[in-house]
Amino acid sequence: MIASLPPELNDHILDYLHKDSRSLGACALTCRAWLATARYHRFRDLRVETDAKLTALRDLVAPSPALGLVVRRLRIYNSISPLRCSKFPSLPALTTLVLCGCGFRLGDLAGIGVKLPALQELSMSLCGVDLDALAEFLSSISGLTIFSLAQSHLIQPLYDGVPVVGHLDSLRTLRLDNSGLPRGKRTYYGPVDWFVSTLQPQQIQTLHVIHLADPRSIPVQPLFDTFGPGSLEHLFLGLYFFSDAATIGFTLEPCVNLRTIELGHFTNQESDPRVLKWPSVLISQLNSPSLETLTLTMGTRPLSPRSNWQFKDFRALEWQSIVSTLRRPTLQNLKEFRIHGRGDKASLEAHLKEMCRDAYEQGLFRLVQQD
Numbered sequence: 001m002i003a004s005l006p007p008e009l010n011d012h013i014l015d016y017l018h019k020d021s022r023s024l025g026a027c028a029l030t031c032r033a034w035l036a037t038a039r040y041h042r043f044r045d046l047r048v049e050t051d052a053k054l055t056a057l058r059d060l061v062a063p064s065p066a067l068g069l070v071v072r073r074l075r076i077y078n079s080i081s082p083l084r085c086s087k088f089p090s091l092p093a094l095t096t097l098v099l100c101g102c103g104f105r106l107g108d109l110a111g112i113g114v115k116l117p118a119l120q121e122l123s124m125s126l127c128g129v130d131l132d133a134l135a136e137f138l139s140s141i142s143g144l145t146i147f148s149l150a151q152s153h154l155i156q157p158l159y160d161g162v163p164v165v166g167h168l169d170s171l172r173t174l175r176l177d178n179s180g181l182p183r184g185k186r187t188y189y190g191p192v193d194w195f196v197s198t199l200q201p202q203q204i205q206t207l208h209v210i211h212l213a214d215p216r217s218i219p220v221q222p223l224f225d226t227f228g229p230g231s232l233e234h235l236f237l238g239l240y241f242f243s244d245a246a247t248i249g250f251t252l253e254p255c256v257n258l259r260t261i262e263l264g265h266f267t268n269q270e271s272d273p274r275v276l277k278w279p280s281v282l283i284s285q286l287n288s289p290s291l292e293t294l295t296l297t298m299g300t301r302p303l304s305p306r307s308n309w310q311f312k313d314f315r316a317l318e319w320q321s322i323v324s325t326l327r328r329p330t331l332q333n334l335k336e337f338r339i340h341g342r343g344d345k346a347s348l349e350a351h352l353k354e355m356c357r358d359a360y361e362q363g364l365f366r367l368v369q370q371d
Helices: 007-015 021-030 032-043 051-061 131-139 190-198 221-227 273-284 311-316 319-326 346-355 357-361
Strands: 045-048 073-077 096-100 121-125 146-150 173-178 206-211 234-240 260-266 293-299 336-341 365-369
Touching: 045 051, 131 190, 173 190, 190 221, 206 221, 260 273, 273 293, 273 319, 293 311, 311 336, 311 346, 319 346, 346 357, 346 365
Parallel strands: 045 073, 073 096, 096 121, 121 146, 146 173, 173 206, 206 234, 234 260, 260 293, 293 336, 336 365
Antiparallel strands: none
8 A cells, every 4th residue: 555655645754754763764674665765864964972973974874875975964063082084974965064062183184075075064163173273174175155163262373373274265154153252251363364364355245243252352353354345245243242332343334245234232231321322333334335134133142032122122222323324325225124023013113103204104124023
């Protein structure tokens, strides 16, 4: 009876087991017609948490090259010993690699591109490695288009003065997240300098910058100065615990080709007037005639929609200054001003209608519910 079902119906049934590895294994052994679909769901997204499991994956794939073609995403967590190319299986179709809590040295991953030729996206977090080892690793991935680095202060500098060389010709999206840095801690941000000196001004199209500390202590301006006048079209800027807008320490004015920008501020000081001034200061720096979408998020915890401000709280922002900026000819192509918040929208809508009548009647504002 089962054998007479159309193949697409068999696949649809097996799709419901995509998170049940044990059942997928049983299906693969039960019917040859089920093997391809069961293998796809079981191996397309793998999580490896020990060195032994990574080696076991390599040994499993080695005699079965077809299995390596199934894996699209590989996540490696908390590798105790340094990662080396010899530990990796050959995964010709892998497009995404995630490393968390892993380490490696210069030379360990120099040839990784041979085993992962289709790799396009790399994410690293809590990885304490030397800058030259990181540069060598990234340069070996010829098709890398997206790179995310969290806790970049864990990247160790070189003290002998030897310049770090490398190339990232395909990179288009760069994400730097330093939200794990303790407040007030002085640290090293060598990766930023290396990216600025290595990447071409016309390369980066999307930039995410997230910082826990005071922006004055973080070299974000070189990123804006280098990529802003070039091909940078999409910018996400998230700041945590930053209150003194009068000494912001950087400007967005070099970013003249932006199409979208998302500004996020997360702090426990909602009532501080310096916090309320922050959005208007950054919005006043916008200088891109091609800007189409502006998004504003205010909250108490980063990347947690449930901690976002109530819509009514946004009324306390300096809307007169914001409206003055929105009226500039430079922003005449702005199509949407999104505000992410929670609760009832009516009070903020009434406030926007009063304070920003022209923009409100043009339908510029969009209140996005985050409850």
